């Protein structure tokens with residue numbers, strides 16, 4: 001078993017309100033300085049930049065998981081992770097088809113830049129990635145799982161776009177094995193408000209949009225391999241796998 005310092009919620013230059021400084025080279029350099037060993041890129045409603053960052057991560061010995069942060073029709077943010085890159089990019093097509101066809105306001109949100117590993121701009125994404133998809137929470141989960149992905153509600157303690165802020169409660173019957181939390185959350189304080197969540201497993205991450213955000217939050221994940229299949233086992237505390245926040 002190995003312990004990986006992991007940050008599985010990071011935005012690239014594709015995300016609206018993200019920084020163009022988050023280029024693959026600059027980001028991975030900073031990740032190495034912080035001794036982070038496993039990352040996922042989770043842009044809003046798109047996996048288009050995962051291949052570029054995956055390549056630079058691999059060149060630098062950083063484990064990489066294809067991810068995305070989906071905004072459901074209830075405006076809940078759900079992280080989705082994939083082991084199979086081809087399936088992930090197929091899912092990306094389906095996701096794009098479910099995204100509201102509203103143009104990006106580049107003046108307000110900034111450009112949504114799709115790049116390659118050499119940091120050439122391939123295209124600007126014209127559709128606003130900051131909007132919701134047409135799927136509700138259940139439909140989002142079903143869609144992700146039909147492509148072999150794993151859903152993790154993002155930053156459940158956040159005052160906006162979290163499962164608690166949007167629904168007012170955690171639907172326990174959905175049995176999410178893992179819940180994302182914000183970088184600075186003190187879990188003891190959170191449990192005093194939500195004792196029903198005490199036994200659940202949490203994933204702390206930076207949710208970085210800028211280089212300076214990196215390192216503010218990470219988790220220690222004990223697995224045999226840095227992959228989604230093992231992450232699911234760790235979320236369920238199976239076979240000595242575990243996650244420490």
Ligand SMILES: [Zn+2]
Pocket residue numbers: 069077154155161
């Ligand atoms: Zn979010």
Ligand SMILES: [Zn+2]
Pocket residue numbers: 009011042069207
């Ligand atoms: Zn995010």
